[in-house]
Amino acid sequence: MTINIRPIDREHKKQIVAITSALENNLFNPNPPSSNESADVVEEWILNSKRKPMYRAALMDNLVVGIGGAVEKNLDGYGPFANIYFRVCHNHTGQGIGKALAIRGIEEAMALRLTCLAITRANNIPAIKLLESLQFRPIKCRSPDLEKSQIVFELNPVP
Ligand SMILES: CC(C)(COP(=O)(O)OP(=O)(O)OC[C@H]1O[C@@H](n2cnc3c(N)ncnc32)[C@H](O)[C@@H]1OP(=O)(O)O)[C@@H](O)C(=O)NCCC(=O)NCCS
Secondary structure: OOOOOEOOOOOHHHHHHHHOOOOOOOOOOOOOOOOHHHHHHHHHHOOOOOOOOOOEEEEEEEEEEEEEEEEEEEEOOOOOEEEEEEOHHHHHHOOOOOHHHHHHHHHHHHHOOEEEEEEEEEEOOOHHHHHHHOOEEEEOOOOOOOOEEEEEEEEEOOO
């Protein structure tokens, strides 16, 4: 089935909040957000949805099945970068959706010559495998903004 990746739309807010806050989609997150916390974050994404790069929604048959892409961020001890993020509804994993979202984010970040980083947990094997399949490599990053269990992956920086 075709994966359609498009800017986040207010009409999909409820579905996106459900994906970002569901415990099944946060198995490696020691502090999963509540629905209300997710709603605040998603609202900010919607307000910034015209920004480039920005997180996008992945749709299949008009159903939101994942969220992700890139957002420009700053990490103390590293500097500005594009944060590559992906979260796929647990019912739809294993179909290439996470990778498609990451690739879209990488393309948008590279067009702006931003280095791509992804921050995940050391035990999040699905996320690590996805990143490795796109040639991300772990780097040492001692930022005070990071929790102990978080690790940073980098795609070859833009020369
Ligand atoms: C991580 C996540 C996004 C993967 O999404 P997905 O749509 O299932 O992944 P894809 O189908 O696109 O697979 C991408 C690659 O990762 C590999 N992969 C994905 N899940 C895997 C798993 N559980 N075990 C081993 N490899 C896995 C796939 O084999 C594939 O590799 P390939 O392209 O070389 O064949 C999904 O599991 C998820 O949303 N997890 C919860 C949210 C999360 O932890 N996000 C990361 C926050 S930093």
